[in-house]
Amino acid sequence: MKLKLQGKILLLTLGTVTLIFASLISFIAFKVHQATLDGTKSLVEETAQSAAYAISAEIDEGLITTEALAKIISGMDRQSPNARQNLLKMIECVLEETPLAFTTWVAFEPNAFDGMDAMYIERDGFHETGRFMATLVKRGNQVQRSYDMTESMLSTEGNGDFYLLPKRSGKSEIMNPYYYNYTGQKNDEEFITSLATPIFIDGRVAGVVGMDIDLAAVQNIVKNLKIVGNGVASLYANDGTTVYHKDANLIGKNMAMRNDLENMGSIAESIKKGQFMATVGHSAALGEEAYKIYSPIKFGASTTAWSLNILVPMSHVQKAAIVMVRNMIIAAAIGMLLLAVIILWITRSIVRPINGVSKMLQQFGNLDFTKDTSLIWLERYMTKSKDEIAEMLHSMASLQSNLTAMVENLQEEAENFGSSAEALAALSEESVASMEEVKASVDQVATLSETTSAAVEETNAGVEEVSSSASSAAKSATEGAEATARTTQRSEQATQEVNIAVEEIRNIGLQSKETAASMNAVSEAVETITRFVTTIQTIADQTNLLALNAAIEAARAGDAGRGFAVVAEEVRKLAEESSKAAGEVETLISNLQSQTKNALTSMGKVDGVVEQTITRSEKAKAQLQEAMREIAQVNDIMQSIAATAQEQAASSEEMAAGIDQVTQSTVQIVQSVEAIRQSSEETAKAGEQVATESQGLSEGAERLKATMAKFKVDKRNTTKALSKIAE
Structure with missing residues (x-):
């Protein structure tokens, strides 16, 4: 069974609302039921805890x-x-x-x-x-x-x-x-x-x-x-x-x-x-x-x-949840009933003017724009109401008025299309003949431009060979000068490194002597620490005895001395740990004294090696300075050769650049002439197409006249009535 608009609105609205209500009530009921259960369970768990x-x-x-x-x-x-x-x-x-x-x-x-x-x-x-x-x-x-x-x-x-x-x-x-x-x-x-x-x-x-x-x-x-x-x-x-x-x-x-x-x-x-x-x-x-x-x-x-x-x-856990869910379902059912009555009244008030609009559209669909006396009530609806349907009726009145005027204009324009199309066809034929003549002249210019471009390209190739040879010579000379410069730079760096090494070795000698003095001071400090460790061990032993006596007194004190006994026990443990730590420190100090003596012996040997290294470094420094003077002479000669070769390469490159510009200009002329020739061909084709389309336009004007004759327009009655509505 096909439903009308009102039936569809009722079915979809009530169905959707019912589905949403049912889902929402089910979800809320489930959540309320679950929350009530969880609350009761939490209360029981808290009681247990x-x-x-x-x-x-x-x-x-x-x-x-x-x-x-x-x-x-x-x-x-x-x-x-x-x-x-x-x-x-x-x-x-x-x-x-x-x-x-x-x-x-x-x-x-x-x-x-x-x-x-x-x-x-x-x-x-x-x-x-x-x-x-x-x-x-x-x-x-x-x-x-x-x-x-x-x-x-x-x-x-x-x-x-x-x-x-x-x-x-x-x-x-x-x-x-x-x-x-x-x-x-x-x-x-x-x-x-x-x-x-x-x-x-x-x-x-x-x-x-x-x-x-x-x-x-x-x-x-x-x-x-x-x-x-x-x-x-x-x-x-x-x-x-x-x-x-x-x-x-x-x-x-x-x-x-x-x-x-x-x-x-x-x-x-x-x-x-x-x-x-x-x-x-x-x-x-x-x-x-x-x-x-x-x-x-x-x-x-x-x-x-x-x-x-x-x-x-x-039964007790679920009791409150069941009562709450039942009340929610009853309230939802009452709400749905009231909602159904309201939706029925709303849909009837909406559907009646829509049915009137539908009847008017059917009349317009048959190309009949005359007035229908059975729809007079729509005029009152448009006057009183400001909703979308009233706006739609105003738009339809304007549409009828505009279509009537448009049909008359189209009929007049159809008469003019025929003569305009014939004149356009004649003009197109003349344009095609003129473009054929232009195309022939452009072909001759293109042939001459291609010949000139070939000659210029041969000249440019010869100049590029001369420029390439000069550039190679300049490059080789420049690379030789750069290599000599790098050698000079590295030699200077080597001399600086030798100077730095000599200074570092001298510093090492001074630091070695200072370290020996520090090691002697460390040896004396170790002796002092040894005496301190002995004192700590004595104090730890006495503390242990005092903690033991305190524990005995706490035990005699009974329950009142329990806390003191625990403290005494902790003090005794700390005393034992202190004594043990002091023994370990004493062992470490003994090892430190032995290592200090060995370090002093090694420092004496280092002083002799440092003196020999300084003497050899001074000799290496003198030899590097002599090599620096000879490398400087070679560098001056290589720079003179490189300057001469670079001047020759620059002159050749300028000549090649000038010829290359001429070649590029000639190529651009050839390309421009070719573009003109192609444009001429396309213009000729376009003229032919214009002539063809002009013939089709003339035929279309005849068909338009036949179509416009199908419209029923009562300008005296229809246009007057609907123009009043549009106002």
Whole structure:
């Protein structure tokens, strides 16, 4: 079905607007939906990160304490009679000052603490080997010593990981949570994790110090989290052990034992590597689709990470987005309906005058420019409206008036074309005859010009041969003079270089003597530096002793002296480095003294060589000056020869240039005559074409008369009416 203009406008406008609206609403709805989802997800992730920081802070406090304790132990006096008791008092003080700690403990390698394990066999609470290992347990407001740590425990994989792992890695470690009792009774089990830090003595791991942390405070942080949409949270250790879950029966069990978790392998891998993970899937805990995140929790410098799991129902996540999208669709539908009504009214007001214009154009297409009484309303439209259609109607009125006048003028001009064409044909024939005569005269002039040009070219060739010979002689003489001049210049440069070399050698001799004096001064300065290095070594030894005494006093001060103990340890290390650096400087100074003596011996030999070189350079300078005088005589002779040859070449070149100008002028005359001849031929051809076209023009005038007779022009009615409209 073919649509009218109004139907096409409605179809295209409404179709385009509907498509744009639908695309825009879809895009906005998608973006709003996505933004709402992203906002909710970001809120959940921020909640997880905030909780992760709180959990990390609880654990990090214990790690910082064990690391500080390890440094203090490394710097304490382990050879004093009460060293072991002092250390036990130190870790007891730490236990009392750490609220989350159940126990503090320490264990050393055999004889690694004081080298006196044999003296403590079955004595002061130590076992059958006398090895230093001890555990202090907090019971109410009292601290008691426990003897649960044994030799076999420290050497067994799994049970002894709290000791073996930091010993092997050389870094602080946080153990995976486990149930443990210190009394041997099942009812006394506590859910704990162990924080362990290696103790370095003389650059190697000599033992491990640590504490067992109560996880109740960490569990309360997770339990009290406020999560959007009634979401739930869980906490997992690095190996997948459940630290907290709303189902208390799952605490302490590994997540791998559960069958209600999707993507178990990926989750366990991300937890182990300490990576963030987010996914959407079914949640058994919520009984519906949920947004799941696993946010890593890192502790101090330890590479072991835990993971906080948060589940949020997708129904809550998508609820706000769905409501917003639905409201947008309803508003868009109402807007489209109103837009359709407005577009229908606009198209009708536009199409009606266009239909009137179309009817007038059909009449004009039939060459009928008479007035149509059914279109009188268009006159009112042109008067009231100022839009493009009114402008089009004004233009059509002007077109009708102008075409009527043009048709009359064309009819008059057609009558005149015939006589003008005949007169033009006669004139063209006369022009052709005249151009034939001009062409014959031009051909004769061209023949004479070519003969003259050939004679001049032969003369020019002879003169060029003479000029070429003279130029060659002048060139050879000039090159000889230039070569002699270059030889003179190079000889002068050689003389200057010899003079410079003599001066440089003399300077070398002076510098050699100055260097010898400087080397003697360096030798004396080295002796002074040696005395300074000895003084630095003495100061470093005394500083080392003072740092050691400060560490002992800090250990006795307990928790209040921890910071001072760290500073004392750093001072001791600086003292050792200063002593080591002083020894290296002393070795370098010894080598410098030896090299200085060798340099003084070499400088004496250089002085003799310099004197011999100066004598030989003076002889070479005299010989070069004699050669310069002889080269100057040769140069004068060569310049005289070159001047004579150049004068002869210049005269020959002037003669050749004059003849060459004559040749060029003759050639230009020949070319001009040839151009005139060609122009004459073209003019004759053009005259013939003009005669032919004149005949065609006469025939065209007859056809024009027949065509103009087809126009219907009512000058009395049509022109008057439309001229009024045009005004």
